[in-house]
Amino acid sequence: MSEILTIADLKDLARRRVPKMFFDYADSGAWTESTYRANEEDFSKIKFRQRVLVDMSNRSLESTMIGEKVSMPVALAPTGLTGMQHADGEMLAAQAAEAFGVPFTLSTMSICSIEDVASVTKKPFWFQLYVLRDKDFVLNLIDRAKAAKCSALVLTLDLQILGQRHKDIRNGLSAPPKMTLANIVDLALKPRWCLGIAGTKRRTFRNIVGHAKGVGDVSSLSSWTTEQFDPQLSWKDVAWIKERWGGKLILKGILDKEDALMAAETGADAIVVSNHGGRQLDGAASSISVLEEIADAVGDRIEVHVDGGIRSGQDVLKALCLGAKGTYIGRPFLYGLGAMGKDGVTKALEIIRKEMDITLALCGKRLVTDMGKDQLRR
């Protein structure tokens, strides 16, 4: 592999190193994947104003997200099965994020548990909550995140039922993979991955197995997840979750300004403008195309974050210009992890940081916090 310069380079390497079912799990959207594609494509329609002969020295990408200092406003998004992209994936990604000075968000559907990640990090990470019908389990998860000193709860609102991703069905996605002939052939070509997984005890959903009623082993888990997501989740639930949690709360999965206004009413600390990386409602708008409208609607009532389709530092800056205070990356860090473990996650963050820094300068700005609408051509 020649030098890794872009997130696309990391993706190419991950494709060669990660078993097909897990690479496809990351690189997929719902149904026709039109929203997944639009998330990325719509960024390229936005253009910067190039400025010259301004002092470009002493630049800074530092900012804050929900009051926490960040070395750049780019958090790692919650992603399920991350420990299947690379052995102990969530622990490695959390360590890379911590060293870099950006937030890491652990998914409910992670392979490494809240306690696993807490055991290898020093700074608080964020925990993403799915609300399941088993409320005792949900309360227990909130309490476990508190005990692990997580500094924010990210409540995902856009997965009351699961969008259909064809690749996962065709690949028979499971963690760990079932020993079918196709999987055995594929795994034989991914020795590095196999060695890693053979060397860890973390191979299934450790936030859930052993904690939720009726889930003692993996075989019952896939039916449990499809049955367990709560289709009746409502704005009222946000209130009791907020109260039980008692800390910083981020509402993830807002794509409509009416919902954004409702979210602001809850007293949460931030919203994430997101369509779940195009994995839920295929045909929904790209995140970046609705960001400005939503940010304008809520004003300073609630902090606005965004994710979906960010593949470069330029994309991050465009999102900041359109009203986001913070951004998240999902697939870019997963590709880094699958390609090169912890170093790959660091590489993904370094690529984005460098692109942000150079772009900031060429736009004639020194502080990332100064990027606003006037920096775009419109």
Ligand SMILES: Cc1cc2nc3c(=O)[nH]c(=O)nc-3n(C[C@H](O)[C@H](O)[C@H](O)COP(=O)(O)O)c2cc1C
């Ligand atoms: C493989 C994968 C798994 C995901 N799992 C979760 C999850 O468990 N919880 C959640 O709130 N969002 C999940 N998401 C959505 C991400 O948090 C985020 O919204 C999305 O990845 C952003 O788009 P990007 O991948 O283009 O950066 C997942 C996304 C991917 C790609």
